Amino acid sequence: MxxxxxxxxxxxxxxxxxxxxxxxxxxxxxxxxxxxxxxxxxxxxxxxxxxxxxxxxxxxxxxxxxxxxxxxxxxxxxxxxxxxxxxxxxxxxxxxxxxxxxxxxxxxxxxxxxxxxxxxxxxxxxxxxxxxxxxxxxxxxxxxxxxxxxxxxxxALADQSDEITFEPRAPVEGAKASLDRADALREEWRAMTDTHQFNTVIRRLKMNRLGSYRIAGAPFAQPLTVEAGKQLFDRVQESGAQVMLFVGSTGCIEIHSGKFETLRPMGPWINVMDPRFNLHLRGDHIAEVWHIEKPTKRGPAISVEAFDAEGGLIFQCFGMREEKGGDPEAWAALVNDLPRLAEAAE
Missing domain, CATH: 3.40.1570.10 (HemS/ChuS/ChuX like domains)
Incomplete structure (x- = not known):
């Protein structure tokens, strides 16, 4: 340093x-x-x-x-x-x-x-x-x-020094999976009744989010094209879909619930410029995009999730629940219509 x-x-x-x-x-x-x-x-x-x-x-x-x-x-x-x-x-x-x-x-x-x-x-x-x-x-x-x-x-702290000692930054954990536990992953995934159970499942199986996605297979995790991550914003804006968008740092996750009213792309940036909500996304940082489906008591929770080249999570986007004004069927159709990696390779 x-x-x-x-x-x-x-x-x-x-x-x-x-x-x-x-x-x-x-x-x-x-x-x-x-x-x-x-x-x-x-x-x-x-x-x-x-x-x-x-x-x-x-x-x-x-x-x-x-x-x-x-x-x-x-x-x-x-x-x-x-x-x-x-x-x-x-x-x-x-x-x-x-x-x-x-x-x-x-x-x-x-x-x-x-x-x-x-x-x-x-x-x-x-x-x-x-x-x-x-x-x-x-x-x-x-x-x-x-x-x-x-x-x-x-x-105010008692210590008002203008110099601070910092610890080394922890490296981003790349995809972590265990192929010999793939069947156990699918079995426990299928048995989930709440999305919050997911982190417990993968920790117990000594995997992380991206690693589990790479081995779970359909219908749990399906790879989309990198372009799908960018198209998602256009389609949400065009359809007026109500979504929940999650963006996180190492210590905080901030959530937008609602629509994307105004999109303004600028160079590599995808920008949402609404009166009380702004988003600035480097589309060129997206390296992997996944269509994820987790079972819950209220029906499947479907998300689109984007990762960078190091395996770091960039964002997650879910459809809003029906009781909060969302349309689960329309959201499922929107996600299903995003370009899939397998289709792009054919």
Whole structure:
């Protein structure tokens, strides 16, 4: 890892107008190092644990929630209502701000104020032990500034150093499967009654998500073409389908429930630009796409899931349940009509 002093990083940032994620990658430093360097210069280190942080964020009122992985960024506007804390997992359950948190990944957090031509930009930024972004909260014009001042005062850490030591980044786990357990996988998959049982099944069989998809076979997991990952967004937008789109970092999953109203492709980016929901997806990062079907008590849960070349999950897209306004039959037909890898090879 390249070593810079906090002062050097502040000077470099002052001359760079690009995204912090890209600048950190170019410099060979964690993104959190760029933020930490501003401590004492408009930035305050604050408590990161969701149990303290999220109730303070809820008091801010309407904000923008942002979660990203290296291939996809999701942004939702709303309020952090209905927070449920937990040691291993926590969540907000709001129609707009629908999040799943993994508190063990909430290691470093900052309250950031940045001057701009349009006034001061304010945000809470959370990073894992390696300094990779886990979740960010951006205040809006309607956010409660008194609550912002309270957050900074109440959650400020005693240690306000502008330099932090980060752990090495854990490598992405590639596909992990056991061919000798393929029959057991199919048997347990077939017996599932809830999608949340899936992770328990594959852990018990010492596999991971992508590895299990590669050996399960139809009707459980069917490979689609890479182009299907891009076509999915066009077809959801054209049909007006109600979907649930999941995008995750190492420590947070952000969920959009509803339609894709406005698509604006730009170069390699697939963009959804709706008033309270934005998505920015690098279509050229998609290396594998899967049509997945899991049995539940309410009927099959059908999803389209995209992975990058390293085997990292980029997004999952499910049809909305019928009782929430979805049309399961139309969703199944939409997914079944996406181009399949086997068909493309014929």
């Amino acid at each position: 390249t070593r810079y002093t906090a002062a050097e990083l502040r000077n470099i940032k002052a001359e760079d107008t690009g995204r912090p994620f890209d600048l950190a990658d170019k410099l060979g430093v964690p993104e959190a190092a760029l933020v930490a360097a501003e401590t004492g210069h408009g930035t305050i280190r604050v408590e990161a644990h969701p149990g303290r942080l999220i109730p303070a964020v809820q008091a801010l009122g309407e904000v923008m929630a942002l979660t990203r992985n290296k291939s996809c960024v999701i942004e939702k506007v709303g309020v952090y209502n209905n927070f449920h804390d937990g040691d291993h997992a926590a969540m907000t359950l709001d129609p707009e701000i629908d999040l799943r948190f993994f508190p063990g990944q909430f290691v470093h957090a900052f309250a950031v104020e940045t001057p701009s031509e349009k006034g001061t930009r304010r945000s809470v930024q959370v990073f894992n032990a390696a300094g990779d972004a886990v979740h960010k909260i951006h205040l809006r014009e309607t956010s409660d500034l008194a609550a912002w001042e309270a957050l900074k005062q109440d959650l």
